[in-house]
Amino acid sequence: CxxxxxxxxxxxxxxxxxxxxxxxxxxxxxxxxLSKMISDLLPPVDLTELLLEINAHTGFADEFFPASEASARVDA
Structure with a gap:
């Protein structure tokens, strides 16, 4: 098919x-x-605050590194 x-x-x-x-x-x-009802239940939140909160629980930001580091190079 x-x-x-x-x-x-x-x-x-x-x-x-x-x-x-x-x-x-x-x-x-x-x-x-339904979308409106759910949106009304959630408080407005700043994206940076949300990312900091998630990072505090998971540590996901440790996986990021500056693009200027030598290990950031991608071989073509």
């Missing part, structure tokens, strides 16, 4: 996979109401 949304190009040195975007669907009114 051919999938017209997916294309695999093997003509170059590396295979390239292309996936066409899906067409958007209209949101039902019930989903819009």
């Amino acid at each position: 051919e999938n017209e949304a997916v294309e695999l190009d093997v003509s170059g040195p590396k295979p390239r996979l292309t996936i066409s975007p899906l067409a958007s669907l209209d949101e039902p009114d019930s989903l819009k109401r």
Whole structure:
């Protein structure tokens, strides 16, 4: 079965996979109401505060390093 949304190009040195975007669907009114109800329950929060809070629990920021470091180089 051919999938017209997916294309695999093997003509170059590396295979390239292309996936066409899906067409958007209209949101039902019930989903819009639910989304509003959930948004009303959540307090507004600053993104930087959220990231700091998550980092305090997980330490995810330790996995980032400056792009200027030698280990950040990617071999082509």
